[in-house]
Amino acid sequence: xxxxxxxxxxxxxxxxxxxxxxxxxxxxxxxxxxxxxxxxxxxxxxxxxxxxxxxxxxxxxxxxxxxxxxxxxxxxxxxxxxxxxxxxxxxxxxxxxxxxxxxxxxxxxxxxxxxxxxxxxxxxxxxxxxxxxxxxxxxxxxxxxxxxxxxxxxxxxxxxxxxxxxxxxxxxxxxxxxxxxxxxxxxxxxxxxxxxxxxxxxxxxxxxxxxxxxxxxxxxxxxxxxxxxxxxxxxxxxxxxxxxxxxxxxxxxxxxxxxxxxxxxxxxxxxxxxxxxxxxxxxxxxxxxxxxxxxxxxxxxxxxxxxxxxxxxxxxxxxxxxxxxxxxxxxxxxxxxxxxxxxxxxxxxxxxxxxxxxxxxxxxxxxxxxxxxxxxxxxxxxxxxxxxxxxxxxxxxxxxxxxxxxxxxxxxxxxxxxxxxxxxxxxxxxxxxxxxxxxxxxxxxxxxx
Amino acid sequence: xxxxxxxxxxxxxxxxxxxxxxxxxxxxxxxxxxxxxxxxxxxxxxxxxxxxxxxxxxxxxxxxxxxxxxxxxxxxxxxxxxxxxxxxxxxxxxxxxxxxxxxxxxxxxxxxxxxxxxxxxxxxxxxxxxxxxxxxxxxxxxxxxxxxxxxxxxxxxxxxxxxxxxxxxxxxxxxxxxxxxxxxxxxxxxxxxxxxxxxxxxxxxxxxxxxxxxxxxxxxxxxxxxxxxxxxxxxxxxxxxxxxxxxxxxxxxxxxxxxxxxxxxxxxxxxxxxxxxxxxxxxxxxxxxxxxxxxxxxxxxxxxxxxxxxxxxxxxxxxxxxxxxxxxxxxxxxxxxxxxxxxxxxxxxxxxxxxxxxxxxxxxxxxxxxxxxxxxxxxxxxxxxxxxxxxxxxxxxxxxxxxxxxxxxxxxxxxxxxxxxxxxxxxxxxxxxxxxxxxxxxxxxxxxx
Numbered sequence: 095x096x097x098x099x100x101x102x103x104x105x106x107x108x109x110x111x112x113x114x115x116x117x118x119x120x121x122x123x124x125x126x127x128x129x130x131x132x133x134x135x136x137x138x139x140x141x142x143x144x145x146x147x148x149x150x151x152x153x154x155x156x157x158x159x160x161x162x163x164x165x166x167x168x169x170x171x172x173x174x175x176x177x178x179x180x181x182x183x184x185x186x187x188x189x190x191x192x193x194x195x196x197x198x199x200x201x202x203x204x205x206x207x208x209x210x211x212x213x214x215x216x217x218x219x220x221x222x223x224x225x226x227x228x229x230x231x232x233x234x235x236x237x238x239x240x241x242x243x244x245x246x247x248x249x250x251x252x253x254x255x256x257x258x259x260x261x262x263x264x265x266x267x268x269x270x271x272x273x274x275x276x277x278x279x280x281x282x283x284x285x286x287x288x289x290x291x292x293x294x295x296x297x298x299x300x301x302x303x304x305x306x307x308x309x310x311x312x313x314x315x316x317x318x319x320x321x322x323x324x325x326x327x328x329x330x331x332x333x334x335x336x337x338x339x340x341x342x343x344x345x346x347x348x349x350x351x352x353x354x355x356x357x358x359x360x361x362x363x364x365x366x367x368x369x370x371x372x373x374x375x376x377x378x379x380x381x382x383x384x385x386x387x388x389x390x391x392x393x394x395x396x397x398x399x400x401x402x403x404x405x406x407x408x409x410x411x412x413x414x415x416x417x418x419x420x421x422x423x424x425x426x427x428x429x430x431x432x433x434x435x436x437x438x439x440x441x442x443x444x445x446x447x448x449x450x451x452x453x454x455x456x457x458x459x460x461x462x463x464x465x466x467x468x469x470x471x472x473x474x475x476x477x478x479x480x481x482x483x484x485x486x487x488x489x490x491x492x493x494x495x496x497x498x499x500x501x502x503x504x505x506x507x508x509x510x511x512x513x514x515x516x517x518x519x520x521x522x523x524x525x526x527x528x529x530x531x532x533x534x535x536x537x538x539x540x541x542x543x
Numbered sequence: 544x545x546x547x548x549x550x551x552x553x554x555x556x557x558x559x560x561x562x563x564x565x566x567x568x569x570x571x572x573x574x575x576x577x578x579x580x581x582x583x584x585x586x587x588x589x590x591x592x593x594x595x596x597x598x599x600x601x602x603x604x605x606x607x608x609x610x611x612x613x614x615x616x617x618x619x620x621x622x623x624x625x626x627x628x629x630x631x632x633x634x635x636x637x638x639x640x641x642x643x644x645x646x647x648x649x650x651x652x653x654x655x656x657x658x659x660x661x662x663x664x665x666x667x668x669x670x671x672x673x674x675x676x677x678x679x680x681x682x683x684x685x686x687x688x689x690x691x692x693x694x695x696x697x698x699x700x701x702x703x704x705x706x707x708x709x710x711x712x713x714x715x716x717x718x719x720x721x722x723x724x725x726x727x728x729x730x731x732x733x734x735x736x737x738x739x740x741x742x743x744x745x746x747x748x749x750x751x752x753x754x755x756x757x758x759x760x761x762x763x764x765x766x767x768x769x770x771x772x773x774x775x776x777x778x779x780x781x782x783x784x785x786x787x788x789x790x791x792x793x794x795x796x797x798x799x800x801x802x803x804x805x806x807x808x809x810x811x812x813x814x815x816x817x818x819x820x821x822x823x824x825x826x827x828x829x830x831x832x833x834x835x836x837x838x839x840x841x842x843x844x845x846x847x848x849x850x851x852x853x854x855x856x857x858x859x860x861x862x863x864x865x866x867x868x869x870x871x872x873x874x875x876x877x878x879x880x881x882x883x884x885x886x887x888x889x890x891x892x893x894x895x896x897x898x899x900x901x902x903x904x905x906x907x908x909x910x911x912x913x914x915x916x917x918x919x920x921x922x923x924x925x926x927x928x929x930x931x932x933x934x935x936x937x938x939x940x941x942x943x944x945x946x947x948x949x950x951x952x953x954x955x956x957x958x959x960x961x962x963x964x965x966x967x968x969x970x971x972x973x974x975x976x977x978x979x980x981x982x983x984x985x986x987x988x989x990x991x992x
Contacts, residue, residue: 386858409835
């Protein structure tokens with residue numbers, strides 16, 4: 095079976111070839127630091143050999159829990175934020191029918207809804223209203239159980255589920271994905287007797303899609319988590335290669351770091367396949383949160399082409415030359431549709447008649463690559479044979495490993511996120527959370543100025 | 544009635560106050576250039592006094608056409624891309640129930656689906672499959688009728704609509720929004736006898752949401768286009784003021800240009816209200832396509848908070864100090880939901896009990912503003928009384944006028960988009976489009992190298 099492939103040829107006009115060669119040794123050193131666990135953030139390296147350590151029994155447990163939810167729910171609300179949200183959503187949306195939401199769902203194949211990822215009163219009002227006549231279940235994903243967004247939604251949803259379906263059924267259709275021992279979500283799960291799964295201590299949120307955090311919702315949505323893990327396993331092997339040009343993760347990490355040094359401050363992740371939209375959001379967290387610190391880091395951005403060629407395309411073609419693009423390209427679509435001929439040909443499109451739609455899309459992709467490279471935008475290209483669980487697994491591990499290496503090349507700790515606490519601390523102070531009395535006083539004084 | 548308000552106080556630690564004052568005169572000159580039509584791109588100033596020139600009769604015509612579609616369709620497909628897509632989607636999504644798509648729709652209040660904005664074979668296959676048992680109509684939005692993405696989808700949809708509903712009904716439920724006289728979509732509309740509306744020659748795509756391009760789909764979705772236009776009219780008046788500090792469009796344009804000069808290369812448009820997601824996409828096209836040229840221009844990016852505080856938040860707080868934020872804040876939600884108390888309080892959230900969810904959201908917003916400003920991110924704040932048609936109209940015109948002024952301050956032509964043609968030309972050459980024989984030969988030779 096073919097693997098995903100990285101092509102950096104269209105960056106070579108922008109970076110000196112010997113520059114890239116100079117990364118050979120650096121990359122090998124970063125990989126060794128990861129393997130030996132001797133670098134910054136070494137408490138959070140559980141993702142590194144996660145794929146190959148997942149057992150059949152673990153997957154069977156996840157599938158059994160998923161099956162219970164599938165059989166007993168018309169709707170399953172996945173409550174989580176950040177790393178407890180984006181991985182599952184990325185995979186589910188990539189694999190779902192574009193119009194799945196418009197199709198009637200029922201117990202057996204429930205609709206997946208995401209919540210606990212915002213504090214929007216309208217969103218939560220409309221969610222609880224929508225759920226009023228639904229047989230719904232909840233997956234509560236939170237390491238601590240006190241992340242405001244998720245805890246807030248979960249309190250509302252637990253109450254509603256118990257009221258609508260009775261305490262006993264609620265216990266069956268609420269599942270917790272949380273810490274093994276501590277925290278509010280663990281306490282609640284144990285007390286209520288929920289089925290629960292563990293978020294390992296050594297896997298950070300943005301690297302957690304192959305833990306139950308991602309695997310359970312993906313299984314509930316009806317997708318094959320064994321294949322997903324198998325793809326990740328394959329990449330775990332491929333990306334262990336110490337040779338820069340035989341290891342796509344290493345090559346990607348080196349290339350983007352060199353581009354960054356050359357003044358390319360923004361990386362735009364590109365798809366020509368709208369279902370990858372949330373995969374790009376997952377990628378933005380992975381790289382943004384890992385590298386955006388110490389006043390450093392490439393700014394991660396993303397576009398859905400050709401849609402956004404008609405919005406961001408102008409900027410990309412002719413704006414500041416501070417960007418590069420990484421295209422995630424799907425070689426073969428899952429469906430086949432040929433463009434029909436038309437006798438009158440008023441739209442002048444008969445030159446496309448008989449072609450597959452994807453052939454046009456691919457020429458848009460190639461045409462865009464050439465145009466943007468001509469315009470001064472280096473282009474990396476990740477080729478994916480087709481969009482299924484296996485290759486999403488490959489993509490996930492490819493980017494995770496690349497991120498670990500890339501962060502070490504940049505000389506930051508890629509596994510912490512100290513900056514995320516700043517707004518929370520202010521918010522708690524403003525809301526007079528117990529324990530924040532001093533901060534409350536200070537912030538109120540500041541606001542009065 | 545209150546208007547939307549701009550507050551730039553939290554940028555003043557980052558730009559010298561006298562610097563802003565120096566824009567007084569420049570801004571007035573730009574506004575005069577716009578009014579007199581003496582600047583670059585002066586063929587495309589139709590948006591400037593568009594709101595006040597829209598007649599009751601025009602709105603009545605639009606509403607009548609919308610009513611025909613609403614009564615005769617379960618689904619209406621809006622086919623368009625770029626400016627013929629984002630404006631309508633921005634307004635419709637901002638006003639819709641978060642779970643509207645999951646609710647059963649029927650003739651009388653049809654589901655709105657967007658198409659013609661990508662070349663995805665899977666998307667079009669799944670769309671045409673989904674529509675197979677639906678009474679659907681189409682709004683075909685294209686100035687020329689030959690924009691590849693939209694023309695491709697429209698050929699498929701027209702054929703399917705005629706086959707499923709019969710030629711006669713199809714004529715009633717297909718509406719064209721296109722050029723007054725020329726182009727493929729005009730020819731087809733006249734030949735088939737479709738109801739049609741005109742895209743004025745002097746309004747560019749990204750400024751066209753208040754033409755039938757946006758107004759018709761918005762009316763079909765059941766929203767009040769009179770209120771939308773009324774809001775825009777109000778801002779047309781407010782933003783005619785020549786005094787920098789009394790004209791929010793002028794002040795926004797001046798502030799962001801000065802921040803750009805100071806090295807703030809990326810503007811992040813922020814919402815704390817997920818329904819505004821597509822409004823931010825509309826804004827990205829408006830500013831990106833208007834300013835991203837001549838190797839200049841702020842890179843427009845957007846985030847949905849608090850969701851993305853858990854993905855991009857780290858970068859924003861501690862990454863390169865090359866960014867500023869503009870928050871679009873909604874003062875009052877449309878629904879009311881109070882956070883319940885819980886006897887056991889395992890999640891420790893009883894300090895929020897009895898509060899409205901929005902109160903928590905507002906403290907997240909304020910806490911984030913303080914944290915990001917402390918971290919070196921200048922913050923602009925646009926306050927919107929509530930999310931309805933009227934204030935969306937205000938926001939639309941506010942940003943359009945600001946964009947015109949801002950582009951002139953940057954000394955680019957804000958009304959062209961020459962860079963968008965580059966990928967199209969290559970694509971046509973690669974697809975052997977008639978008339979591109981020379982380009983085909985050249986590009987094939989290039990690829991063989």
